Amino acid sequence: MDGSHPSHEAPSIGQPTPEVVSAVSVMNSQYLLFGSLSLAVLILSLLFLARKKAQSRGNSLLLVGASDGGKTAILSTLLYKQTLPTHTSMQTNMANISLPPSNKALRIIDVPGHPRIRDQFREYMSDAKAVAFVVDASTISRNGAAVADHLHQVLHTLTSLPPSQVPPAFTIVAHKCDLLKASTNATSEQLAINRVRTILERELDKRKASHAGGVGMESLGAEGEEGAELGGLECSGNEFKFAEWEGGEVAFIGTSVAVGKAAVVDGEKRDGLSDFRDWLVELP
């Protein structure tokens, strides 16, 4: 009896301990399982979201270009269906519009072209679906160098986007076509496009040649990452041609707006911005 007592005692003592231990361990493992599972799900979904975000192109149209090009006028025409008089912008405008046929929503970002604040366009680049470089076709022959300077920056930014982002569609808008006189064999739009293309190619070619083989100067402070060297002008050919630009396809569109005239709301009649609208609608 004596022997049985401890023997009885022993399991009774021994019993609870493993039971408790096992219960804790079971609970623990259950928690752990749930915890790890949920964590895994969370991480996976986060990864998925992040990837989706990275993969998706943005939903913005970026209007860039030199001052007095007509960016804000284009914005107001698209947004308010009428062209308002404008002056030099001091800050970025952002507006949501919907494009007529399918009511596709689009955010337009109009970045001022003043040299001191134009660099803001880089902040919006990650969200850009399309970039439109607006050029005043009537003054391009005078301002060619300054416009090309800005365009160079834009091209450089476009080519140095992270590979995870779908590169935005790029177009050069030859604005204020109506100020050019149409000749017999070309409409003013074609004329404007040709002029803008020729002058910008010439200026960019100059810049390309000047940077080739030059010894750049280091910029102050932390070296590396974005040196003074500005790339983005790589071409398959020797001379710079938009058709051969390695950064992607460059579309050219001729546009014009007139202050005081109401814009065409439906797609039936054509106005100065119709080509541009078509291009926007056709964006993937």
Added chain:
Amino acid sequence: MLDHCSISHKGGVILWSRSFTPAASQSAASSASPVSSLIRDALIEGRSAESQFEKDGYALKWTFVNDLELIFVVAYQRILQLTYVDDLLAALKTLFVKVFQPFLATFVASLHAASSSTTLLGASGSGSETAFAWDFTSTFEKWDTVFDNLLKTFETKAAQERKSRLKHIDPAVHTPVESTPPSDDQSTFPSQSNPTTVDEEQIARNVQALKNRLKPKGPGGAAGRKGRRGVGGAGSGLESVPGSDSDTPSKAKKSKTKARRKWGDEAPSESDMASLDFSYIQVDSPSTKQTTMSLSALVDQASMGTRTNEGMYEVKDWDFDVPPTRNVAAATAVEKPGTSLGALGSLFSRITGSKTLTQADLAPVLEGMKQHLMKKNVAKEIAEKVVESVGEDLIGRRITGWGGTNTAVRNALSTALTRILTPKTSTDLLLSIRTKLSESQSSMVGGQTGKKEPYSIVFVGVNGVGKSTNLSKVCFWLVQNGMRVLIAACDTFRSGAVEQLRVHVRNLSMLGVNGATDSKGRVELYEKGYGKDAAGIAKESISYAKDHDFDVVLIDTAGRMQDNEPLMRALAKLVSTNSPDKIIFVGEALVGNEAVDQLTKFDRALRDFSAASGYGGGSAKERGIDGMIVTKWDTVDDKVGAALSMTYVTGQPIIFVGCGQTYTDLRQLRVSNVVQAILDD
């Protein structure tokens, strides 16, 4: 008397504008409009704290409404002393915001579309966006009459004041005593009878006086009056162009038109005033506005009633305080949660830090920022101006988030500094050299000589800042880039200056270029000893460079103090005889308050004397400084304020930074770096 008046959004959309002369309306349509140049050259450059901007004979004054992001600009002939412009702007601002508040809020919201998430303000904006017909023309149509009335009031008042100043006869002395104090009364407690009687009295007297004065000019004035009604039509030119010739007739004619108009408008405005006096509207307007969104109806009545009262009331109060706008904004705010929720809202907004910034909130923070900037060796004057313009941009703005005022100011300062330091012209020296060389070569194709025009750079500055040293660094860099460089020793004053350059040239020609063992013949010195005329030597050196196929001429000048007028004249002569492609000012990073003085005086002297002297074949063009080199950068650690002072003063970029003892110690400035250094504690 005004030439142009416009109300616009900071994003560039002009909401309403009016030109009073054909010339002004013509220029307003082009990119050279005075308003655009005001924004380009003053507001974006961080000079918004200055009170006046002058351009093409116009003087411009402006004011902001920061929560609605509006700019009010008035332009007038610079020679006119218009005392009422500030008051007019303040009154315009209050009235415009008051009348169009809901529309403007929707408008501003439409230009701040967030990507997809809609904030409180955005929701109201986008909700009405689809239903909202953006009928700008009809919305602001009514504003024309309101503006006319307002302007008329101010012009009448100004004319009266001037009259009383001009005529020192008894009745005239009597006038101000009688006319100004009542208007004071009127502003503080608007009673019903007082304003109308005073108005009538004033007008009657005014009309009497003007009729006497203006008898011969009757028909012209009438024509002008008609023209004024039309929006910047040709008729208005008839009135203002001859008027601007001399001061008195124009004033007289103007007052004449006022008098006439008062006659016509007096009856309706009187009756309106009876029903819609100031206090009544104050109480009533918020509710009216909230319930009915129909703006046009509101405009019509409110404008007439508030016009005089509100205008004068504002005028008195504006000078010392901002609160009037704030009160108005608060009273009429429709969709701002903070104000409508009362105490709870304010508590909430205090927790989240969302509030409207006022002068009182900003003053201590801005003062601290100013001290901080000065500690970083920014010149006092510049620090004050920068901080002031940052304050100007922030007053009335609503801040959100946890940071509070400090963060808001810091961010605003950071953007302001970036804006000031970012060059507005290309700093790519190599590109402009290559462009010039290729241009001169292509233009010479048909020519017989085939000589290219060298690119010339003049280095100027005070004594001992390192002109020669940095010239040699630039020379080294150019040689590395395959240029042939001629150094012209135009410092014919300091002993050893020529020898110093000779040593540099010897060193540079021994250094290898792109793997080649030496660069002999790539760099030469053009020297003519001491005591000669520097301008002559520079001229000779350029023609020498042309003959010997050099690409670049670097002209070293003697250092001189900015106050030494004969020497500054000599420098201007050197510049105007040779018309160099670039004039580079060399300044040291150690300089503090002196930087402002140095640069302004060098720039001024170069411009004045080069324009006046008219060397260089009659094309006496003003030439100022084109760029700067900041030297001894390595000695100042993070106290880099001199860079800010220098760029602010000239508006020109810093092309290079000298930061050491060897030829390679030349750097390009990186803006973000400098901003960081200045803001760091």
